[in-house]
Amino acid sequence: MTIGDIAKLAGVSRATVSGVLNNSPTVSKKTHERVMAIIKEHNYRPNEVARALALNKTGILGLLVKDVSNPLYSKLALGVEEICDENEYNLIISNSHVDWERQVKTINLLKRRRVDGLIIFPLQKGHDPVQIKDLQKDKFPFVLLAELPGIEADLVRVDDESGSYQATSHLLKLGRKHIAYISGPDLALASERRLKGYKKALAHYDVPFDEKMIRKGGWRLDDGYNAGLELLGCDFQCPDAVFCYNDSVAIGLIRAFMERGKRVPEDVSVIGFDDTGVASYLETSLTTVAQPAKEIGRKATELLLKRIKNRNKTVKPHKILINTHLMVRETCGANLKGSVKAQVPVD
Amino acid sequence: MTIGDIAKLAGVSRATVSGVLNNSPTVSKKTHERVMAIIKEHNYRPNEVARALALNKTGILGLLVKDVSNPLYSKLALGVEEICDENEYNLIISNSHVDWERQVKTINLLKRRRVDGLIIFPLQKGHDPVQIKDLQKDKFPFVLLAELPGIEADLVRVDDESGSYQATSHLLKLGRKHIAYISGPDLALASERRLKGYKKALAHYDVPFDEKMIRKGGWRLDDGYNAGLELLGCDFQCPDAVFCYNDSVAIGLIRAFMERGKRVPEDVSVIGFDDTGVASYLETSLTTVAQPAKEIGRKATELLLKRIKNRNKTVKPHKILINTHLMVRETCGANLKGSVKAQVPVD
């Protein structure tokens, strides 16, 4: 069934059928109804590929993240999808798997497919992001989900610094004085920003900054576990609170502490980052800085759609910072063991 | 840049450029090189939309699941993507959000987009799956990820019965005699199959089946928590082991038990289902029946690609059952508290 078949059946031209499909005001009510009836009867659905070719617009967006099976990204994808849905867009999701070559190949393929725009969580550092620069040169609509040094483009990300400031302040307000920070992987700019927020909070509460309280972590449970052991093995003042780069690190660290007889939160308060779901499932539920991933996805998509509308115009890049939420649970010591419900995330 | 532009620059016809792009053996080596140079020089990339229209093939697959942010589905998506990647396909992921209307709309939109095939986790029961039947009538290539009563189609799913049999047998081998089963939501056929495997194991070990040991659960932490309280509140023999519909239910149940002074695994063994990631993060790590979601995704995609190749031929439906893996951790009582590494999932 093509538009031609319908036209023949209805005894009109293809142009008229096209008009009917697009609710053009120039087609008469009578023809509209007659043609529509035939369309329904034959269950005809226009070929979006042909439409895309004619309109130079596919109605498809591309989302490139490191790994959708990371809850942070899948929640984000949910937000993207929500806005896509409202605008009759579809979404192609691809994973870079932290492989530079895959990032390049994927972006190229999506460009060939003529997606209307891209949302990219770019690999940072290590290589020169030529393809991203090319996108910019070609005025191809895209939004970044992480900063890329030297590139001024639309960007949506969480406000790491303020999130970290909040978390650290919370610990300080609970009376903790010796707060350690377990950093993320070397490549993460976010880790640096969180360190900044941490320092800011210390300064604000007149607590001296101690270099020894900064430990190299990572992003996996192991990294936290090892960092925990390291902290315990030192001869200096053991921290009475730890702020971790993410939840996995926090959980690993807690395990190390528990194994060595340190109680959480009685002896040591712990706060994580992300709130990707595990946090509330733990026996002693994890206090953490929640990233509203879905919200990030929504905002990024809205920004992208705007950019698509103004494709040729030169609008200066927008940078949107999304606020985190401190999810106060048990490991920080502020809450007693609570009911099941209170600990389950809402979103 | 279009194929025509390149043709002009190279002083050949569009057909020749097309031949070059597709490595047609009829174009001479000399022309191939000359045209290729110009293509590279101008960084020309063929428009896949136009190609799709001409070839009647988009190179895009659709994946429809309930919710990608469910780790089970996002892992599955990863497997799908892997095979897509190998075959230069892209993947549109959509979520039904357990909403029948959305399922209908999504399938229709993806058909309009002329995706080459669909992988569908269909909503079960409740409604008549007309669109799925339509797909079948139209010989549209698709693979299901869950059974649909009355529909014979390509299907890939986990072998619930054998997984459940394994888990129950494991508990029996550990000497447990009073094993409860907390079921899933009413609509899940999987829950029924797991019950079957449970019964089979009991029978095999000559342990009498007790109706009172079957409890209605669900799929959320709360459901498990409530089921746990219910079990404890009864006046009959309290179970010494519980097999749960999924990990969330298991975790909820464990929480209820712990709160009432029952120790896991000392007093009660617990086994979950899915192994979606939380299991290994718990203080007492959860023994669970792992669904190899990625593998399911891979197999489903391979099956779909085959179906696409044989689009017009009538190949009888394939039904592939994927084996589960029993992840023996701590809550079943078979393992002592182990090292961190042993508990972290591999895939």
Add this chain to the structure above:
DNA sequence: GAATAAATTTGAACCGGTTTAAATTCAATA
């Protein structure tokens, strides 16, 4: 009823590729 204006419909070109029969070029053979 003719003239004119307004409403509706349509033919043909276009989007950017692929395909194939026919035309052209090239090389080998007589």
Add this chain to the structure above:
DNA sequence: TATTGAATTTAAACCGGTTCAAATTTATTC
């Protein structure tokens, strides 16, 4: 050198829509 056959290239049609100037139909006015 002319002939023949193979290798290469090309023109034109096609995929299934949209668009818009021009043609046609309908309605309005005198």
